Structure formats: C-alpha cells, structure tokens
Amino acid sequence: ASCFEEASAAGDAAPKVAPSAAGLPGLVLDAADAVRRANTLLDAxxxxxxxxxxxxxxxxxxxxxxxxxxxxxxxxxxxxxxxxxxxxxxxxxxxxxxxxxxxxxxxxxxxxxxxxxxxxxxxxxxxxxxxxxxxxxxxxxxxx
Known part of the structure; x- marks a missing residue:
C-alpha cells in the first residue's frame, strides 16, 4: 500500500495528496509529542x-x-x-x-x-x- 492517500475536494481540478499514517510507521507523531517537539524548537x-x-x-x-x-x-x-x-x-x-x-x-x-x-x-x-x-x-x- 502507498504511504499517500488521494483526497480531493469537490470541484478541485487536481487531487490533493495527504500522507497516510498507516503507510508511515514510526514516522507519524501523536499530537502530544508533536506539540512537545514544536515547543522545544520554539523555546529560543x-x-x-x-x-x-x-x-x-x-x-x-x-x-x-x-x-x-x-x-x-x-x-x-x-x-x-x-x-x-x-x-x-x-x-x-x-x-x-x-x-x-x-x-x-x-x-x-x-x-x-x-x-x-x-x-x-x-x-x-x-x-x-x-x-x-x-x-x-x-x-x-x-x-x-
């Protein structure tokens, strides 16, 4: 299976591509970890x-x-x-x-x-x- 899933809004000429968490094992952070990491970068x-x-x-x-x-x-x-x-x-x-x-x-x-x-x-x-x-x-x- 691809690590990307196509998702298109009604009326869009070209489909938008969004990453699929299932196709990226170990690479997708949960929300709390993402917030923690972002805040660490922002500290200084x-x-x-x-x-x-x-x-x-x-x-x-x-x-x-x-x-x-x-x-x-x-x-x-x-x-x-x-x-x-x-x-x-x-x-x-x-x-x-x-x-x-x-x-x-x-x-x-x-x-x-x-x-x-x-x-x-x-x-x-x-x-x-x-x-x-x-x-x-x-x-x-x-x-x-």
Whole structure:
C-alpha cells in the first residue's frame, strides 16, 4: 500500500495528496509529542507571524517570552490608523496590513493559506525590522 492517500475536494481540478499514517510507521507523531517537539524548537526562537495568540493556543504555548515575538497584529508601527477586522476593536487583519503596506491582495476568494500568511508576515516585519529591533532592545534590555 502507498504511504499517500488521494483526497480531493469537490470541484478541485487536481487531487490533493495527504500522507497516510498507516503507510508511515514510526514516522507519524501523536499530537502530544508533536506539540512537545514544536515547543522545544520554539523555546529560543524569534517567532514572526500575525496574531500568534491562536497558533500558540493550539500549541498550548502560554509561556513564550514576549521578547522573542514579532507579531504583526500588535505592532503599532504597522497598525497606526487601521481598524480591526470588520470595523471592530482589535488588531487589523493580515489582509488589511498587506493591502496597506505591501499593496498586495492576499487570500482573494480562496481560503486561508498558511504559507502565504507566513510570507506576508515576514515581509511586513522586514519593512520595519530596524525600528522593531531597536524597540525590543530598549524595552527588554534587562532580559536580553
């Protein structure tokens, strides 16, 4: 048996391929082990992303050192003058930041794309990285 199973959504022109756990004995981690390993990698990493609260909640990561976060959702330099999602209070969407700063439209009619989101968050970070890192050094000098 193949270690891949075909799975296609209705209307997709090309089938999507997903790994089958049965075909990968010893290579597939259970959820708890995957979370533990991911958290070990993240312990000393600077993490760049957008609204990382949701990602960290899934990883049960409530202790990440704020000095190591570069969350575009909560960066005043990027968010000045932008409203939260659908005009509500809170951080602006990644789509709004992308439109404002990169002059790019992300997602379009398609669903969320994690690779595109990661790329967009990194591009936003790089626009203001010197200012952001200066702020981090000033605010967190006693921790660094």
């Amino acid at each position: 990493a600077v993490v760049v992303g957008h609204d990382l609260r949701h990602d960290f909640k899934l990883l049960r990561r409530f202790h990440h050192r704020r000095v190591l976060l570069r969350d575009t959702a909560f960066c005043p330099l990027l968010n000045a003058g932008l409203e939260g999602r659908a005009g509500r209070a809170g951080p602006p969407s990644l789509r709004a930041l992308s439109r404002e700063w990169l002059d790019e439209s992300i997602h379009g009619a398609h669903a969320h794309n994690s690779v595109q989101d990661a790329r967009t968050a990194m591009l936003l970070y790089r626009i203001i990285a010197p200012e952001w890192e200066q702020y981090v050094r000033k605010k967190w000098s006693e921790v660094l």
